[in-house]
Amino acid sequence: MGLSAPVVIVGGSTAGLATARELRDLGHDGPLTVVSDEAEPGYQRPPLSKRGLREELPPADAAAGLDLEVVLGTATGLAPSVVELAGGRTLPFDRLVIATGARPRRLAAPGQTGELVLRSREDAADLRAALARASSAIVVGAGFLGMEVAGACLAHGLAVTVVDVDRPLERLLGGFVSRLVQDRLAAAGGRFLRGRATLLGSPVNGVDVDGGRARLSADVVVTCVGDVPNVKWLAGSGVHLADGVVVDGRGRTNLPSVFAAGDVVCAAWGGNLTRRPFWANAMTQGRLVAHSLLGLETPVPLWDDYFWTEVMGCAVKVTGPTPLAGEPDAVEGTPEEGALFRWDGPHGPTLVAWGHRLSAARLRRLRLEPPEPAPAAAESAR
Ligand SMILES: Cc1cc2nc3c(=O)[nH]c(=O)nc-3n(C[C@H](O)[C@H](O)[C@H](O)COP(=O)(O)OP(=O)(O)OC[C@H]3O[C@@H](n4cnc5c(N)ncnc54)[C@H](O)[C@@H]3O)c2cc1C
Structure with missing residues (x-):
């Protein structure tokens, strides 16, 4: 595809805007349209469950400077080379990126009101x-x-x-x-x-x-019982759906001009088709899909195995294969003062930084270094 062909991205959040930014960085100078059914595209969700439950967060500016058209609306259908929006508008495209993410799974029975969830x-x-x-x-x-x-x-x-x-x-x-x-x-x-x-x-x-x-x-x-990928609008489009939009390792769907990134994606992981709805995957897949869409070599794998969370104010960062089982193979520090745990699994090591000041980048680098022999520390932590 040339660098000027029209691209439509449906979903204006982390994955959608990561794709847009990477496209522009790679020199794409054609029309770039982002469809968002949220009035303020581009805000980050991870702070919502942390600082965002204490105070109102500042407005987002992730779309700033990207030279794109933001269309506020809801995609309701996909026909060959055209996205259909609620209200009848259609958006033709040369390449389409599906980045519609997910919504909370709900437990309320039909008609039961007052269930609180956290997504937006x-x-x-x-x-x-x-x-x-x-x-x-x-x-x-x-x-x-x-x-x-x-x-x-x-x-x-x-x-x-x-x-x-x-x-x-x-x-x-x-x-x-x-x-x-x-x-x-x-x-x-x-x-x-x-x-x-x-x-x-x-x-x-x-x-x-x-x-x-x-x-x-x-x-x-x-x-907070999980999420459901937003794929209803793709019914009948011919896009291969399972628990999400099925893509290959380059973010390509089964339709030649259609790609997908972020929480909506379902792809091979450890022999199964699965979703991994974490921020780092949304960012990585946005970058990856931009390369793929322009016919360039993809610089990173589809899955990024880093994620983080906060447990009662304690930062927990994880890099490496999951799920984890059993006791760690190596322990450095203490949970009270900050610890680094290492599991040496069959698919490579996993590091968990618990209340530790290590940056994500340092944690990723540490994972690739050979483990320090620290049997005494590991024993004493058991
Ligand atoms: C509260 C919260 C806290 C989180 N904390 C962490 C964390 O600490 N660490 C971590 O690794 N991950 C965290 N995550 C996960 C991370 O935020 C997600 O992986 C990331 O937001 C996924 O981005 P996305 O762009 O794929 O999807 P989304 O963020 O879901 O964005 C999809 C966008 O598409 C829009 N859309 C959907 N359907 C349509 C349609 N038909 N037409 C137009 N627009 C549509 C949606 O409204 C939305 O704006 C958290 C998520 C939440 C909700």
């Missing part, structure tokens, strides 16, 4: 306001987002119960890290209850756990 700036504002009025909260879901929301609730001085069928962060980071997370939750005054939650009341005011084993009520009930 509006959700963060609603939750912030609700937390300011509340004295108790239930968080359903003990994954990254759930634990961050629990941390924010505790910081607001609320009594907090987290409910999940699995222990906190255990699915991805294994039992060792999960125990650290549970200890930190307990030390901050939070409670973890293991079981399957069903929402009670309309508006929602509590949960039932395991079909009557426990019934809890709270002023605020937030669900």
Whole structure:
């Protein structure tokens, strides 16, 4: 494709704007249109569950200086070489990038109101306001987002119960890290209850756990139980869909001019088709797709194995293959003062920096260095 052909990107968030920026950096000077169904494209979601639950975040400026047309609207269909928008407008393209991300999975029954979720700036504002009025909260879901929301609730001085069928962060980071997370939750005054939650009341005011084993009520009930890729608008388009838009290692769909990046993507990982909805993947795939779309060699793999979170104010950074299992093979430091854990798995090492001041770049570099022989440290941490 020449550097001047029209490109349409549907979705104006992390992956969409990373693609746009990389296209311009690579010399694309043709029409570039970004379709966004959010009024303020380009804001970052990770701060929403951290600082964004304490205060209003500044406006986004990620699209600034990119020389692109932002079309505020919702894509409702895809026909050959044309994106259809709600209201009847159509956008022709030479190349299309699908970057429509995901939305929260919800637990409310049809007609049940008041389920709080966290995905957008509006959700963060609603939750912030609700937390300011509340004295108790239930968080359903003990994954990254759930634990961050629990941390924010505790910081607001609320009594907090987290409910999940699995222990906190255990699915991805294994039992060792999960125990650290549970200890930190307990030390901050939070409670973890293991079981399957069903929402009670309309508006929602509590949960039932395991079909009557426990019934809890709270002023605020937030669900953080995963996300669902935004692919409905692609029905009937011929784009191969599974749990998201299926792409190859260069971000290409099965249609020749159509690419995808970010949380909407589903691709091979460890032998399965999977989604890895993390910020670093959205950024990396945006860059990758820009190269792919211009017919250039792709500079990075599709998946980036770095992500980070905050556990009750403690920064946790992870790089390397997951899920983790068992105890770490090496430990440096202490959880109280900052620790670096290393697992040497069959697919390469994974490092977890727990409350450690290491930068992401340094952590990535460390992972590629041979491990220090530190059997005494590893033994003493078991
Ligand atoms: C609260 C929160 C905290 C997070 N914290 C972390 C973290 O600490 N670390 C980490 O690694 N990751 C974190 N993440 C994940 C990270 O933010 C996502 O991986 C990233 O935002 C994905 O970007 P995306 O552009 O692929 O999708 P999205 O950010 O979902 O953007 C997709 C955009 O497309 C729009 N759209 C959807 N359908 C249409 C349509 N039909 N027409 C037009 N527009 C449409 C959506 O409204 C949205 O604006 C967090 C996510 C959330 C929600």
